[in-house]
Amino acid sequence: MLEELKAETGAVFLVELLRQKGIVTDAVAKQVYAYAMVWACGHISEGMYAIAGGQKTRKAYSQLAAIQLGYFIEHGAITFDPAAPAANGKDAGSLVIHFDKMAATADGLMGIVGGIKARGDVKGAEELIRKYVDADTIVPHKLISERFLRFPKASFVYAVKTSK
Numbered sequence: 001m002l003e004e005l006k007a008e009t010g011a012v013f014l015v016e017l018l019r020q021k022g023i024v025t026d027a028v029a030k031q032v033y034a035y036a037m038v039w040a041c042g043h044i045s046e047g048m049y050a051i052a053g054g055q056k057t058r059k060a061y062s063q064l065a066a067i068q069l070g071y072f073i074e075h076g077a078i079t080f081d082p083a084a085p086a087a088n089g090k091d092a093g094s095l096v097i098h099f100d101k102m103a104a105t106a107d108g109l110m111g112i113v114g115g116i117k118a119r120g121d122v123k124g125a126e127e128l129i130r131k132y133v134d135a136d137t138i139v140p141h142k143l144i145s146e147r148f149l150r151f152p153k154a155s156f157v158y159a160v161k162t163s164k
Contacts, residue, residue: 002125005064006113012036012068013110016103033102037078037095040065044141045148048133063133068109070132070139077105080140086147093143 012033019029043065049056072078077098084094116124132139 001058001060001063002113002117004060005067006117008036008064009068009106009110009113012102012106016106019103030099033099034097037069037072037097040069041095041144042148042153044069044139045145047145048141063129066139066141067128067132071109071112071128072102072105073138075101075105075108077101082140082143091147093140 015024015029015032018024019026024032043059043061046059046062048059048062048066050059051057069078073080073095079096079098080093081096082093084096085092086094112124112128115121116128136142
């Protein structure tokens with residue numbers, strides 16, 4: 001899970017570097033940040049653990065997504081207001097991305113994750129899991145699941161045929 005957390009956080013971290021070099025525009029950077037958070041919510045909606053062979057197993061992408069979203073919420077790059085009206089006008093509870101804080105927050109998370117990986121810091125990794133994965137005081141796990149699971153994802157079935 002930590003290897004994937006490093007990779008996914010690195011992708012968000014690199015957006016600002018690409019923006020500063022003029023490779024992506026401000027508008028594209030905002031789209032990437034928004035997409036990354038929607039991606040995270042999609043994985044969070046699937047739950048943090050699975051049962052395989054009678055054993056509780058970690059869902060790596062769900063857990064890294066909860067850590068990312070939780071860190072962004074805790075550090076003000078994203079705010080969650082449980083009373084704010086959702087875009088559909090019916091539900092309460094909204095996440096708001098503060099694009100001006102995304103780059104610095106991604107930089108902070110990258111430093112933490114990179115440091116945990118470099119030091120083999122098991123306690124540091126366990127703290128991230130305790131705070132963002134196994135608790136719902138920062139990340140609104142249930143609300144995200146309920147909203148995302150209203151609309152099942154498309155699934156594509158295809159075949160590859162070779163010509164004779």
